[in-house]
Amino acid sequence: MKILVTGAAGFIGMHVAQILLQRGDEVVGIDSLNDYYDPALKLARLEQLKPHPNFRFVRDDISDRMVMEDLFEKGHFDAVINLAAQAGVRYSLKNPHAYVQSNLVGFANLLEGCRHHGVKHFVYASSSSVYGANTKIPFSTHDPVNHPVSLYAASKKANELMAHTYSHLYGLPTTGLRYFTVYGPWGRPDMSPWLFTSAILEGRSIDVFNHGDMMRDFTYIDDIADGTVKVLDRIPQPDPNFDHANPDPASSHAPYRVYNIGNHTPVQLMDFIGTIEKALGQEARKNFLPMQDGDVKMTYADVDDLIRDTGFKPATTLEYGIGKWVEWYRGYKNRS
Secondary structure (H helix, E strand, O other): OEEEEEOOOOHHHHHHHHHHHHOOOEEEEEEOOOOOOOHHHHHHHHHHHOOOOOEEEEEOOOOOHHHHHHHHHHHOOOEEEEOOOOOOOOHHHHOHHHHHHHHHHHHHHHHHHHHHOOOOEEEEEEEHHHHOOOOOOOEOOOOOOOOOOOHHHHHHHHHHHHHHHHHHHHOOOEEEEEEOOEEOOOOOOOOHHHHHHHHHHHOOEEEEHHHHOOEEOOEEHHHHHHHHHHHHOOOOOOOOOOOOOOOOOOOOOOOEEEEEEOOOOOEEHHHHHHHHHHHHOOOOEEEEOOOOOOOOOEOOEOOHHHHHHHOOOOOOOHHHHHHHHHHHHHHHHHHO
16 A cells, blocks of 8 residues: 555654555655654654655645645555654643644644545544543543543544544544553653653653652553554444444444554553663662643553454563663664
8 A cells, every 4th residue: 555654753653654664565754853852863763764665755744734735636645644743741731832733733634635535544643641531441432531631632632523524524434543651662752761761871860740659551662553554454434333322432423433552551650660770770769749730640541442353462561662662772872
């Protein structure tokens, strides 16, 4: 297939593009290479993709309507995987307009491109953040998610609503993936593995929010990328059992689906830090702080639907994943 991967220089985007290229697909990657974090890391990720003859990179912004119309007009894409977004819960408290521009305007441009150019499947990144104030665990796509606690989460919930509209009005098959705390080699500098690892190695203290009383469904990048491609290959169909009187948020009368994609094994934050300490052979100096605005105490993914429909199986233990992360981080820092 010929596939457009947005956010191709991003953490998940690079890994997904690698799988697609390795299996013989043609990939057009687009990324704005903005400075939300060091663009040098994004450029280094792109270097992993450029040797592939079936990869072409476009440096541009999905929120630029004219650029996107031209890209779709010339691209003739079979499918689109949208992994471009303004990421980060905490940053959304400081710079809300960035989220509106990328996560809403950019998303609308992609939906319009898919609608007008016969794209067979639009897969997009949602987030576990959409569960917001929900306390029922594990988090299920069959439960309502109407109480986000950050603008980032609200923008991802809006993406799901926008996608459903296009599935309903135009028959565009769409699948949203609620990613749960992704970590591993080539990860982002604003995420906890990088923040903790760099601080420990440099002798700085780490910030531990809610005094360490938090749990996260940490999911290794290889599992995330594999699950994303498995979903791409399963084009959603209208649910023949959809009940309009008691609607299921995870499916629809339209060709629309939403899945959780996580490890289904939440880990205590202190255990996560301990695993990093063990892999580094150094203990962290800890600065215990209260819960931050926009954050949630726990994430825990119910992935039964994804396993049933695609055969997805999260297979990576935390010890193995953190070991690979630390190995990569040391190598990247030594190289740079």
